[in-house]
Amino acid sequence: AFFDEAPKPLAGKRAVITSGPTHEAIDPVRYIANRSSGRQGHAIAAALARLGAEVTLVSGPVTIADPAGVNVVHVESAREMLSAVEAALPADIAVMVAAVADWRAADSADQKMKKKPGEAPPPLQLVENPDILKTIGHHANRPRLVVGFAAETRDVAAYAADKLARKGADLIVANDVSKEGVMGGVRNQVMLVTKDGAEAWPDMDKAEVAEKLAAWIAKRF
Ligand code: CTP
């Protein structure tokens, strides 16, 4: 009953969120991935839904549960993630939280690659994946509010400001992933970067970051 009576400032608004890592196949049994758990993105999807938004969560492979009250689309690769996000347009809000693999194998083998006695290991040729945030930030059907994340290990504010401009985002939520326990962990310390400047938030639970970010977003509508 509490949630039914809570104010719904985002009622009637559509949001698309990406979350988790992507997996990029090398062969049928091997892939390139990263440490993202999906916790931050899933929590943001749930928080926006609690504020009344109609949420599509495009999730890479994660072990956490689908959040309640959200339409979840499960994908594996960056290219699948981009297609699913574009299929969720038009939307009012896009929040691109996924740790999308920057590169994929240039060609993934149809059969399991085998060791060959006496031969050197095979070279792994990489090609760049599509940039989902940048595509959405410059889309003909661009959501009114486009939010990106930035995973940095140094010069967080400067790199975040650069990503804001380059990707056509309205807000970049930057975090320092060199801090132990951020990537894959439960806590996060973020800095919000817009064209008007930067604001650092204290260290908190990823669920709290999600609540505060959803409230920040609701204020823009
Ligand atoms: N992103 C994306 N598609 C990609 C790469 C990144 O949508 N192929 C999004 C992420 O979801 C995040 C933002 O772009 O919202 C920034 O991701 P990040 O990895 O920090 O930046 P990159 O642009 O990939 O640059 P780099 O990893 O070299 O710092």
Ligand code: CA
């Ligand atoms: Ca990246």
